[in-house]
Structures are given as C-alpha cells and as structure tokens.
Amino acid sequence: MKEIDIRKHEVVPKHTLLNEKEKEELLKRYNITLKQLPRILASDPVIKLLNGQPGDVVMIERKSLTAGQADYFRVVIKG
Amino acid sequence: MLVERIEFGIINPEMVKRLAVAKLSKTEIYDQEGYPIEGGLMDPRLGVVDPGVRCRTCGGSVGECQGHFGYLELTKPVVHVHYAKILFGLLKLICRKCSRILIDPKEIEKIQSKRLGLKELMKLTRKKCPYCNSEQGKLKFIKPYSFSEGAELLSPVKLRERLEKIPNEDLEVIGFKKMRPEWLVLTLLPIPPVTVRPSITLETGERSEDDLTHKLVDIVRINERLKENIDLGAPDFIIEDLWELLQYHIGTYFDNEISGVPPARHRSGRILKTLSQRLKTKEGRFRGNLAGKRVNFSARTVISPDPMINIDEVGVPEVIAMELTVPVRVSENNLETMKKFVVNGPDIWPGANYVIRPDGRRKKITPQNKEEIVKEITPGYVIERHLKDGDIALFNRQPSLHRMSVMAHRVRVMPGKTFRLNLSVCPPYNADFDGDEMNLHIPQTEEAQVEAQILMSVQKHIRSPRFSGPIIGAFRDQISGLYLLTEGEKKFSREEFTQLIRAVDTEIEIPEKEYMTGKEIFSIFLPKNFSIELKAKSGEKVVIKNGKLIEGPIDKAAVGAEDGKILDKIEREYGAEAFKKFLFSITRLAIEVLMKSGFSISISDQDLPPQATQEIKNMIEGVRKEVDQSIEQFERGEIKILAGRTPKESLEHAIKITLNQSLNKIEEVLNKHLKNNYTLMMAKSGARGSLVNMVQTAAMIGQETIMGERMQRGYIDRTFPHFKKGDISLEAKGFVGRGFKSGLTPFEFFFDAINSRESLMDKSLKTRHSGYMERRLVGALQDLKVEYDDTVRDSANRIVQFVPGEDGLDPSKIERGGLDVDRIADRLFG
Numbered sequence: 001m002k003e004i005d006i007r008k009h010e011v012v013p014k015h016t017l018l019n020e021k022e023k024e025e026l027l028k029r030y031n032i033t034l035k036q037l038p039r040i041l042a043s044d045p046v047i048k049l050l051n052g053q054p055g056d057v058v059m060i061e062r063k064s065l066t067a068g069q070a071d072y073f074r075v076v077i078k079g
Numbered sequence: 080m081l082v083e084r085i086e087f088g089i090i091n092p093e094m095v096k097r098l099a100v101a102k103l104s105k106t107e108i109y110d111q112e113g114y115p116i117e118g119g120l121m122d123p124r125l126g127v128v129d130p131g132v133r134c135r136t137c138g139g140s141v142g143e144c145q146g147h148f149g150y151l152e153l154t155k156p157v158v159h160v161h162y163a164k165i166l167f168g169l170l171k172l173i174c175r176k177c178s179r180i181l182i183d184p185k186e187i188e189k190i191q192s193k194r195l196g197l198k199e200l201m202k203l204t205r206k207k208c209p210y211c212n213s214e215q216g217k218l219k220f221i222k223p224y225s226f227s228e229g230a231e232l233l234s235p236v237k238l239r240e241r242l243e244k245i246p247n248e249d250l251e252v253i254g255f256k257k258m259r260p261e262w263l264v265l266t267l268l269p270i271p272p273v274t275v276r277p278s279i280t281l282e283t284g285e286r287s288e289d290d291l292t293h294k295l296v297d298i299v300r301i302n303e304r305l306k307e308n309i310d311l312g313a314p315d316f317i318i319e320d321l322w323e324l325l326q327y328h329i330g331t332y333f334d335n336e337i338s339g340v341p342p343a344r345h346r347s348g349r350i351l352k353t354l355s356q357r358l359k360t361k362e363g364r365f366r367g368n369l370a371g372k373r374v375n376f377s378a379r380t381v382i383s384p385d386p387m388i389n390i391d392e393v394g395v396p397e398v399i400a401m402e403l404t405v406p407v408r409v410s411e412n413n414l415e416t417m418k419k420f421v422v423n424g425p426d427i428w429p430g431a432n433y434v435i436r437p438d439g440r441r442k443k444i445t446p447q448n449k450e451e452i453v454k455e456i457t458p459g460y461v462i463e464r465h466l467k468d469g470d471i472a473l474f475n476r477q478p479s480l481h482r483m484s485v486m487a488h489r490v491r492v493m494p495g496k497t498f499r500l501n502l503s504v505c506p507p508y509n510a511d512f513d514g515d516e517m518n519l520h521i522p523q524t525e526e527a528q529v530e531a532q533i534l535m536s537v538q539k540h541i542r543s544p545r546f547s548g549p550i551i552g553a554f555r556d557q558i559s560g561l562y563l564l565t566e567g568e569k570k571f572s573r574e575e576f577t578q579l580i581r582a583v584d585t586e587i588e589i590p591e592k593e594y595m596t597g598k599e600i601f602s603i604f605l606p607k608n609f610s611i612e613l614k615a616k617s618g619e620k621v622v623i624k625n626g627k628l629i630e631g632p633i634d635k636a637a638v639g640a641e642d643g644k645i646l647d648k649i650e651r652e653y654g655a656e657a658f659k660k661f662l663f664s665i666t667r668l669a670i671e672v673l674m675k676s677g678f679s680i681s682i683s684d685q686d687l688p689p690q691a692t693q694e695i696k697n698m699i700e701g702v703r704k705e706v707d708q709s710i711e712q713f714e715r716g717e718i719k720i721l722a723g724r725t726p727k728e729s730l731e732h733a734i735k736i737t738l739n740q741s742l743n744k745i746e747e748v749l750n751k752h753l754k755n756n757y758t759l760m761m762a763k764s765g766a767r768g769s770l771v772n773m774v775q776t777a778a779m780i781g782q783e784t785i786m787g788e789r790m791q792r793g794y795i796d797r798t799f800p801h802f803k804k805g806d807i808s809l810e811a812k813g814f815v816g817r818g819f820k821s822g823l824t825p826f827e828f829f830f831d832a833i834n835s836r837e838s839l840m841d842k843s844l845k846t847r848h849s850g851y852m853e854r855r856l857v858g859a860l861q862d863l864k865v866e867y868d869d870t871v872r873d874s875a876n877r878i879v880q881f882v883p884g885e886d887g888l889d890p891s892k893i894e895r896g897g898l899d900v901d902r903i904a905d906r907l908f909g
Contacts, residue, residue: 030870036877066896067886 006045014061015046023057026073040074052076088258092267099150100124100136103270106300120295121273125149128277146272151299153266154306155322156235158224160330160337162263166238167220168197169260172253174208175216175228178244180252183209187252194254223337224330239264270295290351294332294343301325376403376521383512385499386670389663390551391537393474393488394499395466395519400492401428403521404463405470411458418456420464424449428465435461466490466521471528473520473535476508480853483507483543483550487535503662504537506640507550538655544891548647552640553665555766560669562764563676564597566632571595582671583664598628604664606653613637613644616765635765638665652906684758685777685820691752695745695778699816702741706809709733738782745778746770776819783813783830785837790830799826
C-alpha cells in the first residue's frame with residue numbers, strides 16, 4: 001500500500017518545530033515555562049513524522065474562519 | 080497553620096489512636112444528673128457544643144474548639160462496607176495459603192512500572208501459587224460484606240490474617256504504597272467529635288441526640304455485649320450472631336443505603352442519616368454546603384412589571400429595603416446624614432439596623448437605644464444603613480443559563496411587596512409575570528459595588544454574545560403601540576400629539592404644527608443624524624434619514640428584542656446611555672399610544688367572510704382529492720418513487736408536500752380576507768402570535784404528527800377501531816380539516832391531544848438535557864480566565880489559547896462575523 005503523508009491532507013494544519021532560539025523567544029514572550037504550554041504527545045502522527053522529541057515546541061498554523069490564520073504552540077511530551 | 084500537602088489513603092489504626100484524645104467504651108452517655116460520662120459517647124474531652132462550657136482537651140469554648148476524635152476498640156474486627164469490593168479483588172489476587180501474589184515473578188518484572196488495575200492483574204494470575212504451589216480455592220463475595228471460600232465462611236479475623244501476610248514488594252505490584260491492606264478491615268473505630276454530631280436541647284429540657292450518636296450508641300453497646308459474651312465463654316453461635324450484628328451496625332454507620340441490608344431506623348421509624356448520607360446528593364455536604372451556599376444580604380419575591388422605571392432600575396419593596404443593609408463608614412463629611420439614619424432606627428425607612436464600633440463590636444439598633452447610639456457616633460464608625468434609591472443590587476432569575484441572568488440594577492424603593500422591573504429586561508432574564516420570583520443580592524463593599532456596576536450593569540449587557548445584537552428591546556405591547564403609531568399615515572391633532580410627547584418627556588419642545596403624523600412623532604425620539612434602511616417584518620421597506628422616519632412601519636424587526644435593527648445601530652453608534660434613553664422613550668410612547676387609542680382583541684377577529692370560508696372549504700376538498708389520487712396511484716403501483724425512499728415513503732412525502740402547500744395557500748386566503756384587526760396586527764408586527772395561530776383558529780389545524788410522521792399508532796394497522804385496517808386516507812391518519820373556532824370532532828380532538836402531549840414531553844426532555852449539558856460545560860470551563868497579556872489560562876496558569884477564541888474578537892460586538900474597522904474609523908474621524 002502506498003504510504004500517505006498526512007501532512008499533505010487539507011484538514012491537517014501546518015506543523016513546524018521551533019528551533020532553540022524561537023522556543024526561548026516564545027517562552028519569554030508569554031513569561032512562561034515549558035510546562036505551561038498546551039501539550040501534544042510524541043506519539044502524535046504528525047509529531048512522529050517531524051521526529052519531534054519531548055521538550056520540543058511545535059508551531060501549528062491553523063486556518064481560522066474569523067481570524068484568517070491562528071498560530072498555536074504545543075510542547076511535545078512523552079507518550 | 081499552613082497546609083503543605085494533603086495525602087489521601089486508608090487510615091492506619093495507629094493513626095486512629097494517635098489522633099484520638101479518649102478511648103471510649105461506656106454504653107451510657109449521661110449520668111443521673113445529666114452530665115456527660117467520661118468514656119461515654121459525649122465525653123467532655125471530645126469538644127464542646129453547649130455555650131458556657133470549656134473543652135476539657137484544649138480549653139476552647141464553642142466556636143474556638145472544633146472538637147477532637149475519640150476511638151473505640153472493636154472486640155472483633157469488621158469489614159468496612161465501602162472497601163468490601165476492593166478486599167474481594169485483593170483476596171482473589173493472593174495465594175490462599177502463603178499470601179503471595181499469584182503472578183509469576185518473571186511476569187511481575189515485565190509489568191513492574193505499568194500500574195495495572197486489579198482487573199488487569201487478575202488476568203495474569205495462575206491457578207496454582209507460583210511460590211508454594213498450593214491449589215487455590217474458589218472465593219465468593221456475599222454482598223454486602225461477607226466472603227466465603229468453598230463452603231466455609233471467611234471471618235474478618237481470617238481476612239486480616241491473610242492480608243497481614245502479604246509482603247510489601249507484592250503490594251507495590253498491586254498498587255499499595257505506604258498502605259497496608261489489613262487496614263481495610265477495621266479494628267479500631269474513630270469516634271467523631273461531638274461538634275460533628277451536636278445534641279439539641281428541646282424546650283422541654285429533653286435532650287435529642289444526633290443520628291450519628293444514636294448509631295454510635297448501638298455500635299458501642301453491641302461491642303460491649305460481644306466482649307462480655309466472649310469473656311463468659313458463651314457458645315459460638317451467640318458470638319457469631321453478635322459479631323454479625325456489630326458488622327451490621329458499623330456497616331450502616333458508614334452507609335445506610337446498602338442494597339440488601341435493611342436501613343437502620345430511628346425509634347420513630349425514620350431512616351437514620353449516617354455518614355454517606357451526609358455527603359451524597361445535591362443536598363449533601365459537597366453539592367449543598369461547599370459547592371453552593373446560602374448567602375446573606377439577599378432577598379427573593381414575586382416580580383411585577385413597571386414601565387415607569389428605567390431598564391437599569393429595580394423596584395424594591397420597602398419591607399425588604401428595611402431588612403437589607405449597606406455598610407457605610409462614618410466620616411466627618413457624612414456624619415450628620417449617618418446620624419439621621421440611626422435616629423430613624425430599624426423601623427423607619429431610611430434608617431439603619433446595626434452600628435459597628437471602631438473596635439469591631441457590632442451593636443443592634445433598637446428604638447430604645449437609638450438615642451444613646453446617635454450620641455456616641457464619631458468618624459470611624461460603620462453604619463449598616465437601609466437600602467435606598469441608587470444603591471447597586473444584583474438581580475437574578477433562575478435558571479441562570481447565561482451571563483445576562485445576573486445583572487446589576489439600581490435600587491428604587493417602592494411601596495408594595497413585589498420586585499418591579501422594566502418590561503424590556505424580561506427577555507434577558509426570560510421572565511414573565513405569571514408568578515415568577517427573582518433574587519436580589521446587595522454587594523457589601525465599595526469594591527464589590529463598583530465592580531458590579533462596571534462589569535454587570537444592565538447597560539453592559541444590552542448586546543448578547545450569542546448573536547451580537549441587542550437582547551434588550553421592545554416587545555409585546557411596546558411593539559403593538561409603535562406599530563399602531565407609525566403604520567400608514569395617521570394624523571394626530573395638536574392636542575393629541577402634545578399629550579403623547581409630554582407623556583414621554585417634559586423637556587422636549589412641542590413642534591409648532593397643526594397636525595403631526597405618527598411617523599413624525601416617533602422621529603422626535605430618534606438621534607438627530609440617525610439614518611438606516613431595513614426591511615420590516617412584513618417585507619415593507621423602512622427608511623430613516625437624518626433622524627426622520629420617512630417610510631415603513633416600526634415593528635419587531637426595527638425595535639424588537641433580539642431583532643431590532645434600529646436598536647442595534649443606536650447602541651453601536653451612540654452608546655448604551657443613548658440606547659437606554661431611546662428605549663425608555665419609545666416604551667413610554669408606545670404605552671401612551673395604546674392608552675389613547677385603545678387596544679383589544681375578540682373572537683370575531685377570526686371571522687371570515689362567507690366567500691373565504693367557501694374558498695377554504697374548496698381548498699381542503701381539493702387537498703383531499705389530490706391525496707386520494709396519490710393513494711390510488713400508490714395502490715396501482717404508479718407512484719413516482721423518490722431516490723432513497725420506498726414507495727410507501729414516497730407516498731408519505733408526496734402527501735406532506737401537498738399538505739404544506741395547502742397551508743400556505745390558506746394563509747394567503749386569510750391574508751386577503753381578514754379585516755385589518757388587532758389580532759392580525761399583533762401577528763404582523765411581531766408583538767404576539769403568528770399567522771399560523773390564526774390559520775389554526777379560523778381555518779384548519781392541518782396534519783397532526785407524531786415524530787414528524789402522520790398519526791399511525793393506536794390499534795393494529797389503524798389509529799381508531801372505526802377505520803378500516805390499513806386505511807391511509809387523510810382522516811384515518813390524523814388530518815384535521817377544521818379550525819379551533821368551528822370546533823373539532825372528538826377524534827380530531829384526540830389526535831390534537833396526542834400531538835400536544837408529544838410537544839410537551841419533547842420540551843421538558845429538551846430543557847433537562849440542555850440543563851445538564853450546561854452544568855458539565857460550566858464544570859469544564861469555570862476557571863478559565865483571560866489574562867492581561869490576552870492569553871486564556873486555566874487555574875494552574877497553563878495557556879489554553881494564545882488569543883481568546885483564536886481571533887480575539889468580542890462576539891457581542893462583531894458585525895457580520897468580524898469588525899469593520901474602516902467603517903468605525905469613518906464614523907469616528909471622517
């Protein structure tokens with residue numbers, strides 16, 4: 001069976017891993033620690049494809065009817 | 080004292096002993112003189128409930144001492160009813176002989192860190208003990224608190240022996256940490272302090288004990304009897320019986336609603352309320368006393384309408400205003416006014432009920448001591464004065480389904496015994512005056528008052544976040560009145576229009592005119608440069624240009640609550656105060672118009688001219704024929720079968736369409752023939768009722784349905800025994816070709832009753848459903864909060880949303896799904 005890249009599906013928003021600098025900026029912007037970010041499992045299909053490790057932060061660019069684009073940040077956790 | 084952490088677990092008998100201040104064993108509670116016996120259940124060391132007595136343990140008086148636990152040594156161990164199930168699970172998991180876990184050590188290694196539940200562990204157990212290789216007997220759980228192995232009953236003593244032998248490493252696999260399973264079987268019973276179970280002294284001097292005390296007396300008594308019998312060497316069966324009885328009493332002490340066990344009763348036959356019953360249910364400790372509490376400074380009474388007060392006011396009866404108070408700190412500036420309140424005292428409004436001295440002492444003001452108190456008042460005192468006009472109050476009507484169910488109003492003290500509110504605030508509260516009651520709360524601090532005013536006042540809740548329009552607006556009579564005034568080109572003489580305008584406002588200049596039209600009168604109250612175009616409910620065009628109503632009637636679409644386009648725009652462009660003023664003005668105007676012109680309805684409003692009746696009759700006849708034709712077609716198998724439907728369903732569908740069309744046609748006929756009367760006017764303007772209601776009274780009710788289908792239940796293959804089996808004609812399936820006015824046949828009436836009952840049931844089921852949904856939603860969202868950096872966070876300060884609602888827009892302020900920034904800028908600067 002042909003392997004399908006789910007990231008190309010239209011209902012899957014764009015996920016990108018942040019680099020260390022971006023991560024730090026994000027935490028500084030909201031004055032928070034990693035623990036205060038919304039979480040996502042390392043076993044999440046998209047995270048597996050991105051090879052995200054626990055502690056990484058992923059930016060999700062969601063389409064929104066009212067706001068156009070809404071960025072969301074989630075920290076990868078074990079599982 | 081600082082609470083560092085809370086640990087949940089099973090209480091250890093050692094701990095019971097350590098927490099206790101007294102060992103109890105006496106069966107008597109009081110001696111001959113009526114003093115509590117030491118070692119009895121009301122032991123003075125357990126705390127105080129009577130005023131004037133000091134605690135023997137801590138020396139505190141009532142209020143200071145919260146009580147101390149005691150303990151009872153049980154002669155024989157008993158099972159804790161709520162742990163019985165866990166016990167059974169544990170027993171099955173361990174070897175009957177050596178008490179080792181029945182799982183292979185190799186297997187254990189694999190699952191060590193997995194935290195499996197009892198059920199999952201059970202799946203891994205062996206038939207034979209992997210340690211001592213002994214056979215495992217069949218265990219049975221005899222509800223509610225006994226166990227047997229084969230034919231032999233396992234006594235709590237044996238249970239304990241087995242559990243005690245389980246090694247700690249096996250327990251860790253099962254999930255016990257810092258806990259021993261034998262603690263699940265009780266050997267010591269903690270006796271709660273007397274403050275938990277206070278006795279009440281009746282007027283006769285008799286003492287009445289709490290239910291828990293009664294239960295504890297039973298336990299102590301049986302425990303002592305059991306001990307005596309064992310000491311005497313009584314036969315085994317007597318001891319067994321007493322032991323069983325002790326188990327029963329301790330079981331019901333924890334939970335008096337165990338299935339299969341008769342509940343313990345009071346002497347009078349009343350079922351005792353024991354520990355579980357105190358905590359459980361809506362009235363229990365959690366839902367009744369911790370999650371929700373009774374509050375002070377609140378009032379509740381029947382509501383009634385008052386169009387003369389403003390929408391952000393509430394009429395408070397004088398008797399209530401003299402009971403509810405606001406604390407005011409005395410300063411040099413208000414000293415004299417405050418003194419006046421005290422002079423009036425508690426019985427003359429506006430007076431005061433209490434003074435609080437600078438040292439914090441509260442003193443009740445009575446007609447006798449008020450003169451004295453006035454003399455001592457100096458700055459620094461606090462006076463709890465009666466409610467007076469202008470005070471802030473929170474007004475609420477249950478069910479509180481949205482935030483507009485609690486709003487801040489300004490108080491207006493009035494004679495009478497009901498709360499008064501402006502009719503326009505009925506929609507947000509969903510209130511009417513058929514006996515509705517509402518609650519009033521008085522914020523007690525300046526912060527609370529200001530906060531209520533800023534966040535909760537009626538003005539701040541004109542727009543509903545549900546549909547971003549005004550939820551407060553004209554309805555019922557207000558719409559009738561305005562429609563009557565503005566519809567067509569009615570002329571009012573100088574005398575008439577002067578009276579109308581003066582009824583609203585005594586300041587407005589009366590135009591120098593001989594005559595004024597209704598539209599001109601309405602226009603007076605519009606903002607000067609206001610322009611809008613909209614469609615009236617009837618489809619007519621309504622045009623307002625520069626504050627002048629040029630064409631079209633004012634109806635629900637213009638000023639109605641939830642729909643009013645004019646109200647929407649006024650609130651948006653001129654603000655809440657202008658909205659309030661406008662709404663109040665048109666309310667007064669509408670009522671004045673109705674009073675001057677008169678407004679009444681009659682059954683004759685539904686009268687139709689003979690030719691209309693004939694027309695409708697023919698129409699119904701036509702429908703009948705059409706349906707009969709469809710049925711014939713169906714029987715001949717010639718019916719057009721619709722995609723995805725069986726022939727029968729296609730027929731039903733065809734009939735439904737025919738019926739719907741006929742109803743529309745009848746509506747047209749009514750529209751054509753009905754004289755312009757008040758009933759019709761109410762329907763047209765959206766004040767009350769609809770054209771469907773008129774069709775149902777004047778012409779016909781139409782098809783009665785159940786679950787969206789034509790009637791089909793009752794007898795086998797027919798709805799009534801006088802129809803042929805399998806009859807699918809209109810009459811046989813609940814078609815009512817008559818209106819309420821001409822009357823229904825008994826069969827039609829019955830069909831209608833079926834239909835009505837279904838809608839009634841649906842309605843009640845739906846409200847219950849949505850009520851529970853709301854409760855769960857509130858539970859999930861209650862501690863979310865928008866922080867100052869515009870992130871949505873929960874109580875642990877974790878981010879839930881980075882921008883509220885993804886777009887950061889306030890749903891009550893948006894227009895067509897967003898904000899038109901250009902237009903707002905144009906209005907403000909252009």
